[in-house]
Amino acid sequence: MKRVIVACGSGVATSQMVASKVARLLKEKKINAHVDAVDIKSISTHIKQCDAYIAITAPKTDYPVPVLNGIAFLTGMNMDKELDKLIEILKK
Amino acid sequence: MTLFSEELIFLDYHADNQYDFLEKMSNYLIENNYVSPTYLEAILTREKKYPTGLPSEPFPVAIPHGDPEHVIKPCIVVTRPHHPITFGEMGTLDSTVNAKYIFMLVVKKADSQITLLQNMIDMFMNEEAMKKLEAANTSNQIMDVLKQYIHLEKEEA
Numbered sequence: 001m002k003r004v005i006v007a008c009g010s011g012v013a014t015s016q017m018v019a020s021k022v023a024r025l026l027k028e029k030k031i032n033a034h035v036d037a038v039d040i041k042s043i044s045t046h047i048k049q050c051d052a053y054i055a056i057t058a059p060k061t062d063y064p065v066p067v068l069n070g071i072a073f074l075t076g077m078n079m080d081k082e083l084d085k086l087i088e089i090l091k092k
Numbered sequence: 093m094t095l096f097s098e099e100l101i102f103l104d105y106h107a108d109n110q111y112d113f114l115e116k117m118s119n120y121l122i123e124n125n126y127v128s129p130t131y132l133e134a135i136l137t138r139e140k141k142y143p144t145g146l147p148s149e150p151f152p153v154a155i156p157h158g159d160p161e162h163v164i165k166p167c168i169v170v171t172r173p174h175h176p177i178t179f180g181e182m183g184t185l186d187s188t189v190n191a192k193y194i195f196m197l198v199v200k201k202a203d204s205q206i207t208l209l210q211n212m213i214d215m216f217m218n219e220e221a222m223k224k225l226e227a228a229n230t231s232n233q234i235m236d237v238l239k240q241y242i243h244l245e246k247e248e249a
Contacts, residue, residue, distance in 0.1 A: 011143030013157050013197050013209060014182070020206045040142075058140050058185045071183045075148055076217055 002033040002090045003049060006070060007040045008056040011012075015056060018073045022054065025083055026090070032049050052089050094222040095168040095199070095208065101231035102171045113177050114139065114156060117169060117196060124223045126198055127158070134158040143180025145189035145230075148216040150223075153190035154179040157197035166205075172236060193225070208242055214243040226238075228241055 004022060008015035010053050015037035023035040038046045039059060047053060056070035066089050072082040108114035135158035135215045154177070176190035177215035181217055195212065215221045221241045228234045 009138050013155070013199055013232055014144075016206055017209045017213060041241060056183055069183070071146075074182075074213060075146060076214070077147075079148070 001049045003050045004033055004035045004054060004086070004090070005043075005046045006035065006037050007043050008037075008049045008081075009040055009064060010071070014070075014074060015050070018056060018070050021073050022083075026087070029083075029087060031087055031090055034055040052086060054086075079088070094141045095166060096170065096235065096242075097167065098159070098231040098235055099124055099232050100167055100169045100213040101227070102169070103183065103234070104232065105173045106124065108122055108179060110177055110179055111136070113171075113173065117171070121167075121169070121198065126163070126167055127137065127162060128162045134162050139180070143184070144183055145179030145181045146213075146216060147181055147187075147189050150219050151192045152176075152191045153195065154189070154191035155195050155197055158197065158207045160200045162196050163200050165198075166199045166200055169177075170194075170238070171196070172234075190211050211242040 006015045006019040006022065019035045019037040026033055026035065047065060052066050052067055052068060053063055054068045054073065055071045056074065059067050068082050068086055072078045107116060114135055115132060118127070118135055121127045122131060135156055138158055139156055144156045145152055171194040172192070173194065176192050177194065178188050179186035179191050181238050218241065221235050221237065224235065224237045228237055
């Protein structure tokens with residue numbers, strides 16, 4: 001199954017909120033994928049085991065997987081665009 | 093017991109800037125045993141690296157939070173500062189927002205409070221809800237608005 005990771009600074013509040021929202025949105029669109037909130041400190045390990053990374057912090061480095069805008073999912077602003085992008089990635 | 097309480101709602105709060113605000117509020121939480129003495133440093137460090145200002149409409153809100161290991165008694169502190177307080181914008185390292193409300197999330201594992209936190213963010217984007225929040229003059233009235241938009245009863249610990 002495809003895996004999406006979400007990371008924020010503490011891996012507590014914001015990443016969890018975004019992860020649960022994205023999981024719900026994907027389910028509504030009938031897309032099968034795991035969505036996990038992870039700690040930013042362990043991002044280098046998780047990034048190797050996922051298909052997309054939803055970033056809530058400013059990404060500093062280039063990642064081997066597509067990076068999406070977590071703030072869009074958090075606030076709902078420009079969310080549809082990011083969701084379409086994510087679905088596109090997961091359908092591949 | 094819910095995460096919100098009237099004692100933790102502060103209106104017309106005076107703080108010179110973000111640092112002053114976080115320091116005063118953290119000290120209050122430390123004194124009242126909500127967090128351990130390490131909280132202030134933790135929240136300052138985190139805010140610097142991972143800012144928590146949300147560029148929400150109708151107006152910006154900040155949701156500062158420290159790492160869970162410093163939390164003793166989970167709660168959410170709601171502040172409407174006398175003047176908006178500048179916070180770094182979440183997801184950036186150089187933009188800022190002027191937060192009109194500050195919801196300090198003193199939480200442990202978010203799993204059990206996801207619905208509440210999500211409701212809360214949705215409320216920030218809800219113009220009608222934020223208008224009601226603006227119209228509220230007392231902690232009690234603020235609490236009523238929160239109850240209306242955030243399903244507190246489902247989140248009882």
